[in-house]
Amino acid sequence: MRKNRAAYYGKKLLIFLISIFVLSIAVFYISRIAPGDPLVSYYGERAEKMTPEEKDLAREKLGLNDAIYVQYIKWLKEAFKGNFGISFKYKQDVLSVISGRITNTLILGGIGFILLFALALLLGIFCAWHEDRLPDRIVCQIGTATSCIPEFWLALVLILVFAMMLRILPSSGAYTIGGGGIADRIEHLILPVTVLIINHLWYYAYMIRNRLLEEVRENYVLLAKTKGLSKGKILFTHCLRNILPSFLSLMAISVPHIMGGTYVIETVFSYPGIGTLAYESARYHDYNLLMVLCIFTGIVVIFFNILAQIINERIDPRMKAEEALESGGDTVSG
Amino acid sequence: MDKQFELVGIVNAPDDGEKGRKTAVKKRPVVSAVILALIVLICLFCNLVMTKDPTYMDLYNCNVFPNGEFLFGTDMLGRDIFSMIWYGGRISLFIGFFSTLISTFLAIVIGSVSGLASPAVDTVIMRATDIFLSIPSLLIIILIQAILGTANALSISFVIGITSWTSIAKVVRTEVLRIRNSEYVIAARCMGSGLFHIILKHLIPNFISSIMFMVIMNIRSAIVTESTLSFMGMGLPVEIISWGSMLSLAERALMTSSWWMIVIPGLFLVATLLCITNIGNYIRKENNKSHSNL
Numbered sequence: 001m002r003k004n005r006a007a008y009y010g011k012k013l014l015i016f017l018i019s020i021f022v023l024s025i026a027v028f029y030i031s032r033i034a035p036g037d038p039l040v041s042y043y044g045e046r047a048e049k050m051t052p053e054e055k056d057l058a059r060e061k062l063g064l065n066d067a068i069y070v071q072y073i074k075w076l077k078e079a080f081k082g083n084f085g086i087s088f089k090y091k092q093d094v095l096s097v098i099s100g101r102i103t104n105t106l107i108l109g110g111i112g113f114i115l116l117f118a119l120a121l122l123l124g125i126f127c128a129w130h131e132d133r134l135p136d137r138i139v140c141q142i143g144t145a146t147s148c149i150p151e152f153w154l155a156l157v158l159i160l161v162f163a164m165m166l167r168i169l170p171s172s173g174a175y176t177i178g179g180g181g182i183a184d185r186i187e188h189l190i191l192p193v194t195v196l197i198i199n200h201l202w203y204y205a206y207m208i209r210n211r212l213l214e215e216v217r218e219n220y221v222l223l224a225k226t227k228g229l230s231k232g233k234i235l236f237t238h239c240l241r242n243i244l245p246s247f248l249s250l251m252a253i254s255v256p257h258i259m260g261g262t263y264v265i266e267t268v269f270s271y272p273g274i275g276t277l278a279y280e281s282a283r284y285h286d287y288n289l290l291m292v293l294c295i296f297t298g299i300v301v302i303f304f305n306i307l308a309q310i311i312n313e314r315i316d317p318r319m320k321a322e323e324a325l326e327s328g329g330d331t332v333s334g
Numbered sequence: 335m336d337k338q339f340e341l342v343g344i345v346n347a348p349d350d351g352e353k354g355r356k357t358a359v360k361k362r363p364v365v366s367a368v369i370l371a372l373i374v375l376i377c378l379f380c381n382l383v384m385t386k387d388p389t390y391m392d393l394y395n396c397n398v399f400p401n402g403e404f405l406f407g408t409d410m411l412g413r414d415i416f417s418m419i420w421y422g423g424r425i426s427l428f429i430g431f432f433s434t435l436i437s438t439f440l441a442i443v444i445g446s447v448s449g450l451a452s453p454a455v456d457t458v459i460m461r462a463t464d465i466f467l468s469i470p471s472l473l474i475i476i477l478i479q480a481i482l483g484t485a486n487a488l489s490i491s492f493v494i495g496i497t498s499w500t501s502i503a504k505v506v507r508t509e510v511l512r513i514r515n516s517e518y519v520i521a522a523r524c525m526g527s528g529l530f531h532i533i534l535k536h537l538i539p540n541f542i543s544s545i546m547f548m549v550i551m552n553i554r555s556a557i558v559t560e561s562t563l564s565f566m567g568m569g570l571p572v573e574i575i576s577w578g579s580m581l582s583l584a585e586r587a588l589m590t591s592s593w594w595m596i597v598i599p600g601l602f603l604v605a606t607l608l609c610i611t612n613i614g615n616y617i618r619k620e621n622n623k624s625h626s627n628l
Contacts, residue, residue: 019465030477144615148607150558152565153600156584164591171588260472267566279566282476305464 012306019302020295025072027294031287032068075291085288089280094292098274104174105273108189109262112196116258117251120201124208129235131213143202151199151261155268158191172270192265199261204250211246215239245311252308256301363612370609373602377427380420388417388575400594407594410583411572415594419602422575426603429491429576430557436495437556438502438549445506446533450514460507467500475559476568485570490563494556502548509541543621550614554607561603577603 050058066074078085084094123139130136163171170176170188215221216239224234263275270276274293281289376383385405386392392412400407406415448459475493482489513519519536527535557577563569564578572579580599587595 015461015464018461022465027477030474030481033481144611145604145608148554148611149604150561150600150607152562153581153596153603156581156588156596157600159588160591160593160596164588165593263472264562264566279476283568305467 012310016302016306020299023298023302024076024291024295027291027298028072028075029068031285031290032071084292087281087286087289089284089286089289094288097289098277098292098296101272101274101277104271105262105266105275107185108192108196108266108271108273109258111189112193112262113251113254113258115193116197116200117204117254119197120204120208121247123201123205124212125235125240127205127209128212128216129231140206143206146198147202149199151195151264152268154198155191155195155265158195159269162191174272188271192262192269192271195265195268196258196261200254200258204254207250208243208247211243212239215242218242249308249311252304252311255304259297259300361616363609363616366609366612369605370613373423373606373609374427377420377423380417380424383420384414384417386414386417388413388421389573390414397590397592406598407592409580409595410586410592413575415580415598418575418580419577419599422577422580422599423602423606425487425570425574425576426557426560426578427606429487429494429560430553432488433491433494433498433556433560434549434552436492437497437499437552438545440496440499441502441545442506442533442538444499445503446510446537447529448503449507449510450529450532456507460504463500463503471497472559472562475563479563479568485563485568486574487570487576490560490569491556494559498552498555498559502545502552505545505548506541509544510537513537513540546621547614547618550610550617554610554614557603557607557610 075085082095086092087094087097090097123143127136127139159171162169169191171191174185174188176184176188212235216235220238221234224238262273263278265271266273266275267279274296277289278293278297280286281293390413392408392414394412395404395408396412397410398404398408398412400415404414404416406419408414409418444459444463448456448463451459474497478493478497479485479490482493513536519532522532522536560569560576561578561581564576565581565584567582570576570579572582577599581596584596587593
């Protein structure tokens with residue numbers, strides 16, 4: 001059994017590593033083939049005034065003249081030493097550019113994530129409680145409508161109303177330049193987090209609602225009811241416990257979606273996170289930075305996808321039961 | 335009634351649930367279908383309703399509030415928003431449908447091949463799909479679009495199409511695995527029919543209902559992706575009018591609080607997406623009715 005488990009996690013780890021390797025090659029090649037001159041992003045205006053010889057020298061210095069696979073191997077070697085090169089645009093080590101921004105993204109994404117799932121759970125329970133009755137139907141209608149609103153447009157409308165017309169909330173940035181404490185930070189977070197939650201809430205609340213509705217049709221609910229347990233008690237102590245694995249795997253799957261969401265939201269609110277950074281680096285052909293951001297995003301996405309698989313396959317007791325049956329069958333045949 | 339003697343089994347009888355479910359299913363999304371049909375028709379025949387040339391930049395009438403002459407006002411470049419809505423809707427809807435066509439085609443081919451092939455080939459294809467799925471699609475789209483150069487409606491549909499087939503392909507594969515060993519498929523193979531014949535005549539009719547919902551949702555997400563890209567300045571340029579590219583001037587509209595430039599195209603976008611979603615949800619419920627055991 002233990003050997004089985006080691007093999008299982010080993011396999012997942014292998015898939016994880018291969019995925020990241022393939023991802024890094026793909027991004028490396030695509031970003032090198034893409035048109036646009038990285039010299040412009042490195043030297044800015046000066047690049048246009050350089051003579052062809054100077055340009056050649058500059059390319060040589062930045063290692064842009066080699067064949068792409070040679071560049072990739074060089075990059076990989078350096079990456080293992082923890083050196084991901086310098087950002088062409090910021091003239092700084094890539095990691096230090098990212099580390100300056102990543103906390104902002106984590107704050108935005110983290111707060112959004114926690115609030116999102118707390119609200120989704122509450123809303124899911126609320127809808128399941130009132131299944132197919134008026135409150136449920138109203139929430140379902142509103143929910144479907146909100147899930148259709150593109151997040152960038154929602155962000156624009158909120159900026160228009162709260163920042164431009166009512167002038168009560170800031171429209172961009174993560175803090176007021178020059179001053180501001182925690183209150184100021186929170187003020188800047190309200191609109192982005194709202195957009196993040198409204199955009200994703202219904203999708204997850206609806207999943208939780210449907211999962212709960214499946215659960216309340218199980219026979220053990222009848223049994224609990226015959227025992228005289230109240231509706232609330234059955235729902236909260238029995239059904240909720242049973243949907244926990246689905247809830248956890250839902251949370252794991254949601255991480256990539258929410259991450260993609262924060263990238264767009266950051267761009268609209270000019271919020272200084274890694275989303276805006278990724279957008280800028282793709283636009284200005286800042287290869288080294290783009291590579292690291294893509295791979296970072298990829299690692300997070302792949303990690304959470306595999307985590308969701310593991311939760312589904314391992315934590316769900318029914319899976320375990322099946323596995324026990326299978327291994328039991330093995331010993332019989334062996 | 336005395337609570338102690340409540341008959342629990344009867345109250346919770348599955349019949350009740352069935353009934354509620356059926357009435358919910360029977361409600362056809364008539365309103366959504368009509369609104370969507372109206373939007374599509376008017377966009378198709380936009381020449382009949384447009385009051386101005388949507389591409390003409392009337393520099394004397396930039397940033398005009400909605401009035402009798404310009405029903406929805408004008409944008410920063412002096413173009414009539416009312417005409418642009420219908421003219422641009424054509425492009426947005428085209429991208430939605432065309433990219434879904436591409437992605438569905440890819441999904442059916444890849445899913446069927448994976449389902450019919452030997453387990454080794456199947457594993458390789460599925461792993462590759464997983465890896466592909468794990469790359470954030472917005473990043474790939476931006477990168478591929480950068481290679482293709484300046485975007486037009488065709489190139490952007492192509493890019494969205496080739497990045498959004500994965501989830502449908504997985505469902506297709508599961509379905510194909512289920513039906514590949516049925517007698518009629520084996521019979522067809524024995525009679526020497528080719529891969530495409532089997533896919534067209536035997537597989538597609540069987541799995542079409544299970545992917546229909548996803549296909550419709552793909553139209554929706556393609557329209558969203560196009561508008562998001564165009565808004566961020568990485569999709570269609572301002573000259574090619576679509577609901578997304580109309581919003582790409584939003585940053586400047588914010589400065590002057592010209593709400594109509596942001597709100598009106600967005601409302602059309604949201605209305606279309608909502609109608610598509612309602613129709614999709616209806617189809618999902620219809621299809622689930624037969625084989626779900628709930």
